[in-house]
Amino acid sequence: MLKFLVLILLSTALSLVVSENYFYGLNYGINQNACPSYETIKAEFTQIKKYTNRVRTFSLSVCNEGALALQAANELGMNIYLGMWIDRPDTFDAEMAALKAILANSQQESLNKVDALIVGSEVLYRKDTDANSLANYIGTVRNLVKPKGISVTTADVYYEFPPVVVENLDFLMMNAFPYWEGVTAGQGASTLMAHYDSVVQKANGKPVRISETGWPSSGGNFGASVASPANQKLYLSNVLCVTRQRNIDLVYFSARDEPYKAGVEAYWGVMYSNFTLKSNLPTTLLANPC
Ligand SMILES: *[C@@H]1O[C@H](CO)[C@@H](O)[C@H](O)[C@H]1NC(C)=O
Numbered sequence: 209m210l211k212f213l214v215l216i217l218l219s220t221a222l223s224l225v226v227s228e229n230y231f232y233g234l235n236y237g238i239n240q241n242a243c244p245s246y247e248t249i250k251a252e253f254t255q256i257k258k259y260t261n262r263v264r265t266f267s268l269s270v271c272n273e274g275a276l277a278l279q280a281a282n283e284l285g286m287n288i289y290l291g292m293w294i295d296r297p298d299t300f301d302a303e304m305a306a307l308k309a310i311l312a313n314s315q316q317e318s319l320n321k322v323d324a325l326i327v328g329s330e331v332l333y334r335k336d337t338d339a340n341s342l343a344n345y346i347g348t349v350r351n352l353v354k355p356k357g358i359s360v361t362t363a364d365v366y367y368e369f370p371p372v373v374v375e376n377l378d379f380l381m382m383n384a385f386p387y388w389e390g391v392t393a394g395q396g397a398s399t400l401m402a403h404y405d406s407v408v409q410k411a412n413g414k415p416v417r418i419s420e421t422g423w424p425s426s427g428g429n430f431g432a433s434v435a436s437p438a439n440q441k442l443y444l445s446n447v448l449c450v451t452r453q454r455n456i457d458l459v460y461f462s463a464r465d466e467p468y469k470a471g472v473e474a475y476w477g478v479m480y481s482n483f484t485l486k487s488n489l490p491t492t493l494l495a496n497p498c
Contacts, residue, residue, distance in 0.1 A: 230494035233262035233459035235420060239468040243271035250280040255483035256463050261286050264459045266329055267293035268306035275310050282318045294328040295336040300345055324359040325349050332368040339370040346376040363419035366403035369410045381419035382407045390431020393423060393439035397446035422461035427472025435472055437488035448497035
C-alpha cells in the first residue's frame with residue numbers, strides 16, 4: 209500500500225515536470241516552404257509541452273502536416289486541434305484526401321486525442337468562399353468524422369459567424385487581435401472579452417472558445433497598439449488572467465516567433481524561434497498572471 213502511494217506521488221511529480229498547463233493550448237505554425245520532418249515536429253511539440261498539453265495546426269495536406277502532427281502528439285500524450293486549410297475547392301479536396309488517409313491509418317485511441325477538426329481558418333474573413341459553401345464543407349467533414357466521435361468546428365474572426373455556419377458547428381472558435389484594432393495593450397484584454405461576449409450572443413448556446421489571440425513583442429505600431437516585450441507581457445498576462453477567471457478555453461497565438469513571416473507577423477511567439485521561452489514571459493508570470 210505504501211509502495212503504491214509512493215509510486216503515485218512519484219508519477220505525479222514526474223508529470224508536473226514534463227508538462228505544465230499554463231495555456232489551454234498553443235497555435236503551431238510551420239514554414240510551408242521548408243517542410244518540417246516528423247522528428248522536428250516531435251522535438252518542437254516537446255518544447256511546447258512544457259507550457260501546454262495541447263496544440264493546434266493549420267493544414268492537413270501541406271507538408272503532410274496533419275498525419276505527422278497527430279503522430280507526434282500521440283507519441284507525447286498531447287491533445288491536438290487538427291486544422292484544415294480552405295481557400296479554393298481544390299484545396300478542400302486535397303485536405304479531404306489527407307483527412308481520409310488519417311482516418312484510415314489511425315487507431316481510435318489516437319483519434320480520441322483530436323479535440324476537433326477545424327474546418328477552415330478565417331475563410332469568411334478572407335472571403336475565400338461564402339457562408340453556404342463553408343457550411344457545406346463543414347457538413348462533409350462532419351459526416352466523415354462523426355462516426356469516429358470527433359467534433360467539428362471552424363475558426364474565424366469574431367464578427368464572421370453567420371447562422372448557417374453556426375448551426376453546423378459543435379462549438380465556435382473565434383479569433384481576435386486587439387493589436388490590429390489599434391487599442392493600447394492595456395485595453396487589449398477588455399477588447400478581446402467584449403468580442404468574446406458578442407460571439408456568445410450568436411452561438412445558440414454552443415460553447416465558444418478562443419482559437420487565436422496574441423500581441424507581438426516587436427515589429428512596430430498599429431495606431432495606439434505598440435509591439436514590444438512589455439506590451440506582449442501585459443496583454444498576455446491580462447488575457448491569461450481573465451480567461452482563467454472566466455473558465456474560457458484559449459489557444460494562444462502563437463507558440464513561437466516565425467521568422468519566415470514578414471514584419472510584425474514574425475513576433476507573436478511565447479517562445480523565440482528557437483523554442484526557448486521569451487525572457488519577458490517567465491514561468492512565474494504564466495503560473496500567476498493575475
Ligand atoms: C534562443 O534565442 C534567444 C533570442 O534570440 C536567445 O537569447 C537565446 O540564447 C537562444 N537560446 C538558445 C538555447 O539558443
